[in-house]
Amino acid sequence: MASGFDPSEYGRHIAEVYDELHADLSPDAAVAMIAHYAAGDAVLEFGIGTGRIALPLVATGHQVDGVDGSAEMVERLRRSREGASLRVEIGDFTTTTMDRRYAVVVLAYNTINALPSQDAQVQTFRNAAAHLEPSGVFLVENWVPDVAAFHRGRVVRAHEHAAGRVQIEVAELHPAEQRMSATRLAFTADGVRLLPVNHRYVWPAELDLMARLAGLHLEDRWQDWDRAPFTDQSTTYVAVYRKDT
Numbered sequence: 001m002a003s004g005f006d007p008s009e010y011g012r013h014i015a016e017v018y019d020e021l022h023a024d025l026s027p028d029a030a031v032a033m034i035a036h037y038a039a040g041d042a043v044l045e046f047g048i049g050t051g052r053i054a055l056p057l058v059a060t061g062h063q064v065d066g067v068d069g070s071a072e073m074v075e076r077l078r079r080s081r082e083g084a085s086l087r088v089e090i091g092d093f094t095t096t097t098m099d100r101r102y103a104v105v106v107l108a109y110n111t112i113n114a115l116p117s118q119d120a121q122v123q124t125f126r127n128a129a130a131h132l133e134p135s136g137v138f139l140v141e142n143w144v145p146d147v148a149a150f151h152r153g154r155v156v157r158a159h160e161h162a163a164g165r166v167q168i169e170v171a172e173l174h175p176a177e178q179r180m181s182a183t184r185l186a187f188t189a190d191g192v193r194l195l196p197v198n199h200r201y202v203w204p205a206e207l208d209l210m211a212r213l214a215g216l217h218l219e220d221r222w223q224d225w226d227r228a229p230f231t232d233q234s235t236t237y238v239a240v241y242r243k244d245t
């Protein structure tokens with residue numbers, strides 16, 4: 001793993017405003033797909049965060065455990081009655097272990113890119129596989145790298161333009177290491193907040209190979225949690241990796 005990597009860093013910068021910034025992002029389709037694969041059995045979420053997906057998933061009657069590197073994000077999760085009773089370990093999901101297995105392990109919302117290196121991403125697949133019951137599935141939500149959007153290695157893009165809130169991202173690409181360093185600028189009436197976003201971006205087929213190294217195989221790749229077909233135009237995907245039998 002790259003030296004100096006700190007899995008708690010992201011949450012330290014964003015925990016206070018995470019739920020507000022993602023208020024428009026409905027978890028419904030993700031919850032429906034995860035519940036479909038879990039079929040009543042238990043789920044483990046790597047990077048459970050503030051519980052954006054986990055809490056509505058618990059409401060469907062599923063046991064949801066979690067791992068997260070950020071005590072600040074988990075403190076937010078703990079504020080709700082349902083969140084207070086969830087089993088969540090504070091730690092790095094590349095290595096943290098739980099003492100049971102699950103029907104589904106989930107890594108949502110592009111969080112695979114938060115890892116600093118290909119080795120750490122491979123190790124995450126291995127850790128997910130180690131937590132799966134026989135024939136369990138690892139669900140990974142990610143974006144397709146869009147290197148064509150960058151001009152001379154840089155891009156400025158508007159992520160949100162809503163009443164009282166604007167989000168702009170300034171991003172720089174480092175193709176040799178497949179890294180993108182970016183700063184998200186969130187403008188509200190209270191001022192400007194700078195949120196660092198550091199990604200080791202990864203290609204869909206590269207994830208498929210990581211899965212094979214970990215004893216999993218690609219069963220499906222959808223464009224999104226609603227199961228739209230994944231096509232040449234897709235900019236996002238949800239991959240379903242099933243444990244080899």
Ligand SMILES: C[S@@+](CC[C@H](N)C(=O)[O-])C[C@H]1O[C@@H](n2cnc3c(N)ncnc32)[C@H](O)[C@@H]1O
Pocket residue numbers: 007008010011046047048049050051052053067068069070073091092093094108109111114115
């Ligand atoms: C983008 S947020 C996603 C939170 C939640 N899954 C959601 O969909 O809203 C990523 C989360 O992963 C956590 N995280 C990132 N890298 C991690 C690592 N290596 N180990 C544990 N948690 C990590 C962050 O602290 C943060 O809570």
